[in-house]
Amino acid sequence: MSEPEIPARGSAALLGPTEVRTLAERFGVRPTKQLGQNFVHDANTVRRIVSAAGVGSADTVLEVGPGLGSLTLALLDVVDQVIAVEIDPVLANYLPETVGDRAPELADRLKVVEADALRVRPDQLPAEPTALVANLPYNVAVPVLLHLLGSLPSIKVSLVMVQLEVADRLAAQPGSKVYGVPSVKAGFFGRVRKAGNVGTQVFWPVPRVESGLVRIDRYEEPPWSMDDDHRRRVFAVIDAAFAQRRKTLRAALSGWAGSPAEAERRLVAAGIDPTARGETLDTAAYVRLAAQAN
Structure with missing residues (x-):
């Protein structure tokens, strides 16, 4: 599979390794395993995610677990609005400040919702998202993905980064050794495919496992009832x-x-x-x- 074209840098000043650690120290943030926090600090990786999602100026993107804002800044460069759902109150509070410092002209495109993505309801969001683009917390990635796809039919495309093993399961075909419940349930909503692998060195802290990108394109004309x-x-x-x-x-x-x-x-x-x-x-x-x- 060929790599997606990585867009040129826009007006947002994206976060690198030094900036991620500086912000974490400034905000008193210590990544926790409980919340599945591994922050991306590689600008090319977040640009690659945005490119693979295929989102643009007409899109309102739902981002789950924005963390310190690495992917958020890359999304704000190209989409109309980002709705960031963050469970950590400290991170939710500081995200607008980070965007205001690094991309002040894009700050009004960001809306932050402090909520648990496993339970977030459509009426908690300021607008209907057209896309889901997220580095999902690995410990709850599949339940979060299925909940959002089931609750938000306005989402037409999803591009999520998950643990590589989970990515393989989501995109598996019948008869595969890793084909199972996530594969079948994701296939209920749309066409599922792998969109690439991501190494460990683009994260802080460095996870023990590699990651994978999965894209789900919702059926334009669903072959069955979606109620x-x-x-x-x-x-x-x-x-x-x-x-x-x-x-x-x-x-x-x-x-x-x-x-x-x-x-x-x-x-x-x-x-x-x-x-x-x-x-x-x-x-x-x-x-x-x-x-x-x-």
């Missing part, structure tokens, strides 16, 4: 199928269906071999299967 009730029904089948991964679907789904016989009936009605295993089915198959419970 909350339907999504919950489909996700319940997915969870049941992978809870006992080594079993056939007839056995794994017996609890969900009420009995092995009923599970087999529903599988056959959905055009699925009852002796197949969960990792062989694509998202569309799970949608068909969920419809058999009605």
